[in-house]
Amino acid sequence: MTEPCTCPGPPYYSVIFANQRTTKDQAGYEAMADRMFQLAQQQPGYLGADTARDAEGFGITVSYWRDLEAIENWRINSEHLEAQQLGREKWYETFSLRVAKVERG
Amino acid sequence: MTEPCTCPGPPYYSVIFANQRTTKDQAGYEAMADRMFQLAQQQPGYLGADTARDAEGFGITVSYWRDLEAIENWRINSEHLEAQQLGREKWYETFSLRVAKVERG
Numbered sequence: 001m002t003e004p005c006t007c008p009g010p011p012y013y014s015v016i017f018a019n020q021r022t023t024k025d026q027a028g029y030e031a032m033a034d035r036m037f038q039l040a041q042q043q044p045g046y047l048g049a050d051t052a053r054d055a056e057g058f059g060i061t062v063s064y065w066r067d068l069e070a071i072e073n074w075r076i077n078s079e080h081l082e083a084q085q086l087g088r089e090k091w092y093e094t095f096s097l098r099v100a101k102v103e104r105g
Numbered sequence: 106m107t108e109p110c111t112c113p114g115p116p117y118y119s120v121i122f123a124n125q126r127t128t129k130d131q132a133g134y135e136a137m138a139d140r141m142f143q144l145a146q147q148q149p150g151y152l153g154a155d156t157a158r159d160a161e162g163f164g165i166t167v168s169y170w171r172d173l174e175a176i177e178n179w180r181i182n183s184e185h186l187e188a189q190q191l192g193r194e195k196w197y198e199t200f201s202l203r204v205a206k207v208e209r210g
Binding site for chain 1: 107109110119121123155156157158159160163164165167201202203204205206207208209210
């Protein structure tokens with residue numbers, strides 16, 4: 001799901017999502033992750049994303065966005081809200097989520 | 106090398122380093138990565154780091170810092186400069202590096 005950012009010069013925004021997968025429901029998780037990636041790409045202000053998950057199930061996804069409004073619209077997207085709830089309920093053991101303004105790079 | 110951030114409330118800073126490993130020198134790379142992680146932990150203003158690398162060698166490391174001065178001091182650390190050069194020469198096929206101010210999370 002890595003799609004190199006077609007980033008403008010700074011400033012723009014990043015969402016840093018680090019998480020530990022549970023061992024539950026791998027097929028359901030993968031299907032939803034693919035769907036969320038497709039859906040994110042269609043959002044106004046989406047610029048790209050980097051993602052990696054290691055063999056122990058620890059993953060980081062950093063997505064890039066034009067501005068805070070684009071991030072907020074994505075956060076409250078109804079399909080995405082449903083995915084977030086399933087993530088909390090069964091897919092993620094732990095996670096952290098940060099919003100950061102890219103100043104360089 | 107993931108060490109959960111003992112982060113204060115925002116604002117603080119993140120360095121988002123995404124990279125594709127070459128297939129060269131796995132042992133040398135791992136030894137240096139371990140050393141750099143140890144060294145980073147000793148830097149003033151270091152707060153923590155998340156890291157993940159997938160089976161295809163694509164990795165993301167996000168490190169967290171008190172301020173831009175701490176990041177700059179780490180960037181110009183002499184051992185770290187040497188590691189950066191080896192990274193460009195043989196360990197990384199491609200990489201991106203961003204500095205971003207954490208505003209939420």
